[in-house]
Amino acid sequence: MNRLIKRYKMQYHFNEIEAKWQKYWAENQTFKASNTSEKPKYYVLDMFPYPSGAGLHVGHPLGYIASDIYARYKRHKGFNVLHPQGYDSFGLPAEQYAIQTGQHPAVTTETNIKTYRRQLDQIGFSFDWSREVRTSSPEYYKWTQWIFIQLFESWYNNESNKAEEISSLITVFASEGNANVNAVCDDNIEVFTAEAWSNFNQKEQEEILLKYRLTYLAETEVNWCPALGTVLANDEIVNGVSERGGHPVLRKKMTQWSMRISAYAERLLQGLDTIDWTDSLKESQRNWIGKSVGASVTFKVIASETKQSANYENQVIEVFTTRPDTIFGVSFMTLAPEHELVSQITTPEQKAEVDAYILATAKRSERDRMADVKTISGAFTGAYAEHPFSKEPIPIWIGDYVLAGYGTGAVMSVPCGDQRDYDFAKHFNIAIPNIFEGVDISEEAYAAKDNVKIANSDFLNGMNYKKASKRAIYDLEQLGQGEGKTNYRLRDAVFSRQRYWGEPFPVYYVNGMPQMIDKAHLPITLPEVEKYLPTETGEPPLGRADVWAWDTVNNKVVANVNLSAVEGEDNGIYPLELNTMPGWAGSSWYFFSYMEEKAKRGEDFASEDALNYWENVDLYIGGSEHATGHLLYSRFWTKFLKDKAFVGVEEPFKKLINQGMILGTSAIAFNITNVRVSKLKEPYKVDNDKIHVSIESLNYGRDTKVNVIVSKEILFESTNIKSSVNSSAISELHHDPSKQNKLFNEILNTLNLEEEIKSDLLEGKAVLTYYINPIRIDVNLVNASDEVDVEKFKSHKTSKDYLKALFISEENETFIVGREVEKMSKRWLNVVNPDAICEQYGADSLRLYEMFLGPLEQAKPWNTAGITGVHGFLKKLWKLYVGENGLNVNDAAATKDNLKTLHKTIKKVEEDIENFSFNTSVSTFMIAVNELTAQKCTSKEVLEPLLALVSPYAPHIAEELYSQLGNEGSIATVAFPKFDASHLVESSKNYPISFNGKMRFTIELPMDLSKDEIEKAVMTNEKTIAQLEGRTPKKVIVVPGKIVNIVG
RNA sequence: GCUCAAGUGGCGGAAUUGGUAGACGCGUCGGAUUCAAAAUCCGAUUCUUCGGAGUGCGGGUUCGAUUCCCGCCUUGAGUACCA
Structure with a gap:
């Protein structure tokens, strides 16, 4: 005992x-x-x-x-x-x-x-x-609210290139107006003087300041779904209706808080150079910020020679171009079909064509329009624009390759310098003027900026890209029809959500103007509501709160009934903001x-x-x-x-x-349904593994309700399916009656057919037809050899549809599933919960195994099968320290081999951690333990440092063994062992001997031989002589300490 | 379309500045132990016509290429034709 x-x-x-x-x-x-x-x-x-x-x-x-x-x-x-x-x-x-x-x-x-x-x-x-x-605790979101207030109280000064207190802006307005203020602000702000500023009433001043604040109220277009009472993201909308429920969605303008992130576009871009992130990640941020340098150019819309229309007067098209140097190459304009000007400038003659085109475009998704470069489509509006310099009329087209959402939604098309414009021009027979000196554009556009001179361009002739761009911008400015401009794609971020479960804004409204609540009274905590839905009038859920008004006298949230009911009466109690902050608010500073x-x-x-x-x-x-x-x-x-x-x-x-995503490995069985027997007109033919049948009558009268679930190998053998069936595939198969295999026989037996039909089937006068439908089996019911525990499966909660199903197993009575790697999700029954693994193998096994799966940054499939490997390693590690009769560790001196193993491991593990290559460390540990076990190492001098190496990966076992070695306290802060290269020095090297680069055998030679000595030793070796079969090598390459390669 | 990744045994994956391809683990096969099973241990395991061939395909550089260069193919992720 x-x-x-x-x-x-x-x-x-x-x-x-x-x-x-x-x-x-x-x-x-x-x-x-x-x-x-x-x-x-x-x-x-x-x-x-x-x-x-x-x-x-x-x-x-x-x-x-x-x-x-x-x-x-x-x-x-x-x-x-x-x-x-x-x-x-x-x-x-x-x-x-x-x-x-x-x-x-x-x-x-x-x-x-x-x-x-x-x-x-x-x-x-x-x-x-x-x-x-x-993020949802009031002590935390107090500060999220506070940061919001700070943003509200700030503006972005382009002169100092940073955010400053709004008070400094007010001082400038009061002393000199806004003419000289260089700020990031709304477009189209009217210039006013100091005097005008002081004459504005408070509300007017607040309205102006709002255009400068780093968080501001603005009308934003959103996807409003009236049925759901909520705003939807783009990918929640499919074919114009909501993904959930299929309710109609409409574009609606809403007043929402926005964050002026565009003020930081340049700094966000430049900052990327200072941080150690992966290039692909930096690249996606660069693309998102989307900086492009060029010019904004205004084209006047003119009446064509004959068609005069009042609609055209004072209409202009603004475009942004990165190639102002090619302005003389413009031969047409292209507007996005959604562009607001389209309806106004289209001539009556072109209206039908344009309308039809707009309708067709509306049905295409943006992704569709983007990916499809082969189909060129567009329509002529009948209207013209005037070239700013040559004053020539330029036809205005619409085309779906121009997207309304980007920039101004209009392009000055330069076919000789842009391939898309070129293709469009070719397709619609629009002129392609060549403005590049000595460049052939008969086949394709010339998009490169460098090494080319501008020609046929009036005052730009002979200039290069840089010079011509500068000059074109200068002349456009003189005309008042353009200016140099840097464009960023980055748009200000909408910060309001019509939700309940988010941070409330520390904001109340007086005369419709937002007011900040003082820091001293934060946090403003979420009010109670009886339902978490929007109100019947379409207000956000906070509109249901009864206690949601701000008392500016007592500085607290009070019941809504206290709000002044009478217009013009002011009791100092005002309505609070009903929106809440988005998910990213709390995570932006945690x-x-x-x-x-x-x-x-x-x-x-x-x-x-x-x-x-x-x-x-x-x-x-x-x-x-x-x-x-x-x-x-x-x-x-x-x-x-x-x-x-x-x-x-x-x-x-x-x-x-x-880190890469861990994918699930779904287990797939095959469900056979709709089994029918059909009489044939003529005998079936098998050709290239395909069965050709001509069916005279479907069924011998009835559809069978047979539900058969087939093991993978049996199915593949019995049918003409050769490899894995796609997870979503449903295919109808005609069973080849000549293959009277297990699947065929078992189905036949369950069908209870009349003898006549049976014999027809066996004689090939009839054919068995069925659908194959891959079904997923919960991966927790499948073992490492892909075998399903059928009895367990039948009683499992996910199998109620298959209670009466017939299971057809392999000949050896096992039931095998196919495997498919896909996203880990409940839906695919391939979710593996860490709890079960911790219970069965322990946390250290889980930790090691997750690392052992492969490189951290790569997506990889989870397959529980391999976990026994790392678990076995931990057991071996344990055994190295603790034997059946107690601790195996003593003060024995470390052998040379012991030290070599230890220091090899120290070096590799340290390098691996620094490089985030955790998978290779696990292998290294396995090798170390295998070696030390083989060496029968018991030396504490070696085994104790090894624990410090293992400790970051498998901390529990490391702690336990460390304490069993007689140490007090935790291993957590024990110094990482120091690598000593002297233990790895070898006196000899097992040289690989290659012939024409192919390794044939190895020869053990001392390390201190010279190049000539190595060559001599190798060439006189009998294995070399045998390999050469009397030939004289042309050349012998000797790399001491590495390799010998014999050529010839 | 564009951008970024990635393609190596039955599987997950190793391989330092170009120098023994397939470490380590899983799985499979064989063996030991056991009444039996679990557990454990030992051995084999890229293919092969046994000459060799072989890291997605076709070229190139080199004494030598998974690694470097050129051209393609496939898969995955992202995406906004950015004018």
Whole structure:
């Protein structure tokens, strides 16, 4: 009995060990970061999760494990590490759940967070939970509201190139008007004098200031769905109706808050050069910002020679061009079919054609119009524009290759310099004037800017691109028909949402003008509502709140009944804003909040000391889907906060790594339905594995209700399907009666056919026909060899449709599924939950396996099959330290081989972590343990440092073994072992001997031989002589320490 | 269409500045142990006509190419014909 207990104690009981150390870490606050330290700082951050009701699946922790390894590694390397975690807990799913169930989103969010926390804790992350942040907690969103107010109180000064207090702008307005103000602001602001400013009433002044503020109210076009009472994103709309429910959607103007992110376009672009992000990510931000330098040019619309119409007067078309140097090459204008001028300038003769074209365009998606470059289409409006210099008439066309959403929605078309314009001109027989000296444009346009001189262009003749552009802009300015312009695609970001579960705005309205609530009264907390839907009058859910008015006398939120009912009467109580902030508000600055200890987040969102100490995030890991949303907005807010001296850094994230998606491996079985027997007109023919039949009569009378589920191999053998059936394929198959195999026989038996029909079938006078329909089987019912536990499947909750189905297994009675890699989702029954893995194999196995799957940044399929490999490794590791009779580790001197293995491992693991190549480290550990086991190593001198190497990857087992070696406390801050190259020095080398570059055999030679000595030794070797078969080599290449290559 | 990735055994994937392709793990096969199973351990495992061939395809540079260059093909992700 004692022996059994002892034996039990000596085994690797991961569940006990992991629970023990997780408790230890929590109780001892092992990973609590300090804001004062002698050590250098290092800030490792994950993109915080949205706590959904579904909980974590194995895809979520991938990035967390990687960042945790890095954080733990940095602690071993002597850094003061900040590695916090929190929740992005405002969001749509909680709200939708609330709409369905009436449960308060705060309640479901709290429940979900508990689940997430439990799941995260069981994986053993070294998070400093004392600094947790939740975007939906009032203590946190107080500061989100405060930042919003700061944006409202700021304008962007182009002279100083930063955001400044709005008061400085008011001072300028009062002293000299706005004529000399160089600000980022709305278009079309009227110039006023100081005197005019002081004569404006308060409301007029506020209206003007709003055009300058960094957050402002503006009319924005949105996709309004009246039936759902909400605004939809572009991809929520399919064919003009809502994806959910298919309700009509209309474009509607709404007054919404916007963020003047365009003010920061240039700095957001330039800042990319200073940060260590992947090129592809930087590139997508560059594309999103979309800078192009060129000119804006105004063309007057004129009547053509004969058609005179009043409509044309004073109409102009504004275009933006990056090639003002080619202005004399313009031979037509192209407007987007949606351009507002189209209806006004189209001549009666062209109206029918233009209308038809607009209608046709409206049916095409933007993606469609974009991807299809082969189909050239367009219509002539009948109207003309006047060339600004030559005064020649230029025909105005519409074409769907011009998009309304970009720039002005109009193009000056230069066919000789732009391939799309060229193709369009060719197609519609429009002139293609050549304005390039010595360039042949008979086949295609010449789009290059360099090494070409402009010709046939009046005063631009002989100039290059740069000079001609400059001159053209100068002359356009003289005419008042253009100016040099830098265009950014980046548009101001809409900041209002018609939702409940988001940050309320700290805003109330007096005479329709927004007023900010003073910082002292923040946070303005979410009011209670009885339903989370929009109001019947189309107001956002906050319109349902009864207590949602601002009392400016007592500075508190009061009941709506107190609002002045009578026009003109003012009791100091005003309506509050009904919109809430978008999801990205809270996530645009949370990384600064972590820098301060929770207890000290009162007076400021973080103290100056804390912000100065931690500066910015050293390493940020998250998904690439945030490339142009979160990662751009965070950079914007950081730059703004820097301008206002609230933080000290220009960029939030120094280094950024995207983890790849983990895909699911679906299990696919084949469902056979609609089984019929059909009489044939003439005998079937089989040709190239295809069965040709001519059916005389469908069925022998009836449709059978047989439902057959077939194992993969049986199906492939029995039918002409040769490889995997596409997951969505449904195909009708005629069964080849000559193949009287298991599938055929089993179906036949269940059909209970009359003898006559049966014999017809067997004689080939009739044919068996059925549909094959791939169905998914929950991956948790399938083992590593793709075998399904059929009995379990029949009783599983996902199988109710197949209760009466006939299962046809392989000859050996196993049931095999096909595999298909697709996105991991509930819908495909391929979700693997980390809980089950932690329970069965332990957190250390999960951590190692997620890393072992492949390179962090690549998308990869999850297949539980391989987890036994890493789990086996952990068991071997354990056995290396703990034998059946107790600890195997002693003070024995390390052998040369022991040290070689250890230092080889130190070197590789350190390199791997620095390069974020975690998958290769796991292999390295396996090799090290295999080698040390073979060497029967028991030396503490070797085995203790090995634990520090393993600790970032598999922290629980490392802690346990470290303590079993007699150490006190945690391994977490033990120094990372120092690599000593002297242990890897070899005295001989096993030289690969190649013939014409192909390795044939190896020869062991001392390392200190000279080139000639190596050549001699190799050439006199009998294997070489045998390989040469008497030939004399032309050349012998010797690279000492590397290779010998014999040519000839 | 454009941009960015990526194509290596049955599978996930290794391979330093160009120098032994397929490390490590899974799976499979064979063996040991066991009454049996689990667990564990050992061995084999790119293909091959046994000469060789081979890293998506076709060229090139080189003594030597998974790696560098040119041209293509396929897959994935993003996308906004950016004028």
